[in-house]
Amino acid sequence: MLHDDLAVMVNGVPGKMATAAAEEVVHRGLILADEALTGPDMRDKIEINGVQIRLSPPEEHFACLQRCREKYPRLIVVDYTHPSAANPNVRNYASAGLSFVIGTTGGDVSAMKDAIAGAPGVYAVIAPNMGKQIVAFQAMMDMMATEFPGAFAGYKMVVKESHQATKADTSGTAKSVVASFNKLGLNFQVDEIEKVRDEERSVNEMHVPQEHVKSGHAFHTYHVTSPDGSVNFEFQHNVCGRLVYAAGTVDAVQFLDAQRQKGEEKQVFSMIDILRSGEMS
Template sequence: MPIANSVVAFSLAPALASPTQRFNPRLATSSFTSPQLQRSPDRARSTQRRAVLVTIQMAVDLAVMVNGVPGNMAAATAEEVVRRGLVLADEALTGPGVANSHFEAGGSKVSLSTPEDHTACLKRMKDKYPRLIVVDYTHPSAANPNVENYAKAGLSFVIGTTGGNVDDMKKAVDKSSDVYAVIAPNMGKQIVAFQAMMDMMANEFPGAFKGYKITVKESHQATKADTSGTAKAVVNSFSRLGLDFDVEDIEKVREASRSMREMQVPEEYITAGHAFHTYHLTSPDGSVNFEFQHNVCGRGVYAAGTVDAVQFLDKQKEKGDSTRLFNMIDILRIGGMS
């Protein structure tokens, strides 16, 4: 659990002892000796063996930098960070042409850093927050450059932005020595479980649907620029099950009228955020049909999963886990989601 308030603990040790405990970034430490002993050298010498060093250790809170605000997904994640009592970093990266200079979530004010200031901003945040995890919900075109910058700055991150080159992201993490990352096309844990189920089925029963035909249709709000990363991941599993289908054949619906008519999206979620997916399989002779659907209204499930990933990554980093790269299926398997 994150530490909501600073905790002060006192530890006593002989004054002449040499501290051997390694620095823990979760703890800010300061030391002092008795002022009476400093004013009286004779007394200090006579009581040297009984002198103590008082160490004050203050727990450092987990801080989260949410990049991409005031975008809708980033904004929902920032609200979830505050709701859980974590520290929301007071600066965030944003894209070109954003009119606002500040963003507010749950009473926490965040200054927005434009592209020319991104490198300096990351350094400021790393210096200010010793225990910092970055969340990225920016734009597909910015995803890979951002990951390179996070890795160079030594900042661990959770990236929910889809449309980037995942292999290049993994290489950036591998090149760093202490950066941990969660890279996933979907942060909703129930959707992640569905993806895991399809992946397991493909591994256990390769070619089970050979000869079947498939259509894939996904609907999102018009502001989503790329094809659903979740749909791409599920299509990959279907391909291993024997279906001849390319991700380029996924039908992307972004028109409000089609979303409501063909996908049954409630009108209030056309712009407020939705993710409706339908995968339809038909046997060669048309006598057997399978249909898989997962339909989400709003962004709450993704924001909650994102903060789960942040807290999981913080724990792995603290433990010094030899594995530094994770996806949401990894987190789900080891019970890292609340």
């Protein structure tokens, strides 16, 4: 399917993940919308890859969405904002009749789905992780849990995840993998996940390269031990930078546009749906 007139509104710029996604939109040859939503006390404009973008503060969000819907008939919204803004934004997207890809973590997914269900013609990709290889790992863990429930009964687990200090919430990917381990027989609570946001610990304990400690990284370790300590498993997935997530985000945009064009009955999709479709760059 041609994407010549497909426009993408990227909300959350000038944040780093939103900016990376906007740069990937331009790189893929899609139209980057010239307006975006941002938080309070932010600048009123930004330039990304030659595109001047007007930024609207919270009190102007809905009006901005309405303008963009009129300006870009084939528009998909991308949201990389803040956990506290995720659900209000989704309600606005649904009310404005705009389909969206939300990579912001920490929101109430059930409430998001309720908002979408009340908005015919609105489609969404909701995913805690947009990196396709990481998503494939998540799917593998879920498949193992489905095929072999209870296989790790009695085992203990330690989970550590390191991100740059600006990430406020616990890793959504870690939460997803923990859910699979619990199906495998563990009894591990999400609040037991250890968030590492200290630069020294990230470098010395999680082995994050110094140049990526502040600029962006996502390092995860899951250490599983048998009751008597004689058997150990360790799973890791470590990402430096944001390109893998930006690429997956634009894959999600193009997938969602295709579902909308077909008038698909299903409204809410995950990155696993996109992996299964084969529509990944």
